[in-house]
Amino acid sequence: MRTFQEASKLSEPHGDEEIDRFNLSYMAGLARDRIHQMILGAFIESGLTKSQLAKRLGMDRSRLSRIINTSSNITVETLGEVMFAIDGSCPKVERHWPMRERQLNMVEPIWLTGCLESIHIKTAPKFTFVVNSGGGTQNVTSTRASTVPVSVAPVQVAREYA
Amino acid sequence: MSTRDAIAAALEKREIALLPHKLPGVPALRHVFVTGEVWDFVTAGVPKELAHKAAEGRRMLDAFTAGNRMVVSLNPHNHPADCQITRNSPEEDGVWEFRIRDPKPQVRIFGCFAERDVFVALSVMSRDNLKGRLAYPLAVADNSSIWGGLFPGCEPVLGADINAYLSGSFEAV
Numbered sequence: 001m002r003t004f005q006e007a008s009k010l011s012e013p014h015g016d017e018e019i020d021r022f023n024l025s026y027m028a029g030l031a032r033d034r035i036h037q038m039i040l041g042a043f044i045e046s047g048l049t050k051s052q053l054a055k056r057l058g059m060d061r062s063r064l065s066r067i068i069n070t071s072s073n074i075t076v077e078t079l080g081e082v083m084f085a086i087d088g089s090c091p092k093v094e095r096h097w098p099m100r101e102r103q104l105n106m107v108e109p110i111w112l113t114g115c116l117e118s119i120h121i122k123t124a125p126k127f128t129f130v131v132n133s134g135g136g137t138q139n140v141t142s143t144r145a146s147t148v149p150v151s152v153a154p155v156q157v158a159r160e161y162a
Numbered sequence: 163m164s165t166r167d168a169i170a171a172a173l174e175k176r177e178i179a180l181l182p183h184k185l186p187g188v189p190a191l192r193h194v195f196v197t198g199e200v201w202d203f204v205t206a207g208v209p210k211e212l213a214h215k216a217a218e219g220r221r222m223l224d225a226f227t228a229g230n231r232m233v234v235s236l237n238p239h240n241h242p243a244d245c246q247i248t249r250n251s252p253e254e255d256g257v258w259e260f261r262i263r264d265p266k267p268q269v270r271i272f273g274c275f276a277e278r279d280v281f282v283a284l285s286v287m288s289r290d291n292l293k294g295r296l297a298y299p300l301a302v303a304d305n306s307s308i309w310g311g312l313f314p315g316c317e318p319v320l321g322a323d324i325n326a327y328l329s330g331s332f333e334a335v
Contacts, residue, residue: 002198004179008206022206025217026184033225040231044333069233069244069335070263071225101187108180109193109280111166112173 012099029071030098035079035091036071042086043068056085165276168313169195177312178282183224191229191330192279197308200271200283215269218262219286222246223271226260226281232332236324245335250298255306256318258327272305274318275327282318284308 008022043053050068054061066072067082074082083089163171172178172195179201181194196204204220206213226232226247235241238251243263250257250272260271260283268289273282284305292298309318319326324334 001176004176004198004201004205006205007202010184020206021210021213022217022220025214026221029218029221030185033221033230037230040233040333044231065242066244069242069333070246072244072264098185098187101185103186104189107182107190112170 010099012097032071032073035074038091039079039082039086040068042083042089046086048086053082053085057081163315165313165316165318168316169276169280169282172312181223181227181283183227184220185224188224188228190227192226192281192328194223194227194281194283195276196223196283197285197312199285200273203271203286204283214265215262218264219260219269219271222260222262223281223283229330232328233335234324234328234332235335236322242335250302252299252302254320255302256320257302257305257309270301272301274305274309276313276316277319278326279329282309282312284312 008020010023010026013019046053048056050061050064053068054064057064064082067074067078079091083091169178173180178195178197181196181201181204183190202208203212203216204223206216208216232247233242233245235245235248238249238253241248245261247258247260250259256274257272258274258281260273262269262271270287270289270292271283271285272287273284276282285301285308287301292301324332
C-alpha cells in the first residue's frame with residue numbers, strides 16, 4: 001500500500017530560507033488565476049461576444065481568446081485595457097494571506113460519509129478506525145487523515161396517526 | 163457496486179487519494195481524486211526541473227476544486243487551443259484531459275468524471291509523448307483501462323450534456 005503525502009508543504013516564508021520552486025510557481029499561478037477569473041467573470045456577465053470585445057480593443061481575436069480562455073501571464077497594462085473595454089471597470093489590487101485562513105474540514109464529498117457509514121473512529125489521533133463487517137470488527141488505517149467520517153444516524157420513521 | 167462505492171473502496175485500498183486544495187481556507191465545491199502517479203506529479207514529488215510544470219498542474223486541479231470558472235470543450239476534434247479542459251476521442255470512453263500549456267513542453271492530466279463535479283485524474287503525460295497518429299488513441303485506451311481496473315463495472319460520466327460533467331461556473335466553448 002502506498003502513502004499519499006504532500007512532498008512540498010506550503011507555509012509563509014521565514015528569514016532568508018529559500019522558498020521551494022514548486023510553491024513559488026504555485027503562488028504565481030494562483031495570482032494569474034485570480035486575474036483570469038476576474039476577466040472571465042466580467043466578460044460572461046457583460047454578454048459581449050469575443051468579436052465585439054476584440055473590436056472595442058482593436059485587438060486580434062485569437063490574442064483576446066487566449067486572454068479570456070486561459071490564466072495567461074498578461075501585463076498589468078493589458079489587464080487595465082481589457083477590463084475597461086469589457087465594462088468600464090478598473091481592477092483594484094488587494095493583498096490576501098491564504099496561509100492564515102482556517103483549515104476547512106469539508107474537503108471531501110458529502111456522499112463519502114454515507115459510503116463509509118459503518119466506519120467509526122476508535123482513536124482519532126492515529127486515525128485508526130474499526131469497521132463493523134458482519135460478525136466481527138477489523139482495524140483499518142484511513143487514507144483520509146485530514147477528515148473524519150461521521151457515522152450516519154439511523155433514520156427515525158415517524159408513526160402515522162389517524 | 164455504484165461508482166461512489168467503488169471510489170470509497172479504492173480510497174480504502176489506497177489506490178487513489180482525494181486531492182485537497184493546497185490552500186487551507188478554500189472550500190471544495192468540486193472534488194478531484196488522483197492516482198499515485200498524478201499525486202506524485204501535483205504534490206512536487208518530481209525532479210526540481212519539473213517543479214514549475216507540476217505547480218501549474220496542481221493549480222489547475224485546485225482551480226477545479228475551488229469551483230472556479232473553467233473553460234471546457236466537449237468536442238475533441240474542434241476546440242480552441244487554449245481551452246483548459248477538453249474531452250478526448252473516442253467520446254464513448256469518457257476520457258478528458260486538463261491541459262497544462264505552459265511551460266513547454268505541454269503536459270496533459272488525463273482522467274474521467276465519476277459524476278458531476280467529481281474528476282478522477284488517472285495519469286500524466288508530456289505532450290511530446292502524444293505526437294503521432296496513434297499516440298492519443300493509445301493514451302485514451304490506457305486511461306480507460308486504468309479506470310476499468312480501479313472501478314470495475316462502473317462507467318464514467320458520458321454523453322453530450324456539459325451539465326452532467328460540471329455544475330456552477332464554466333464556459334463551454
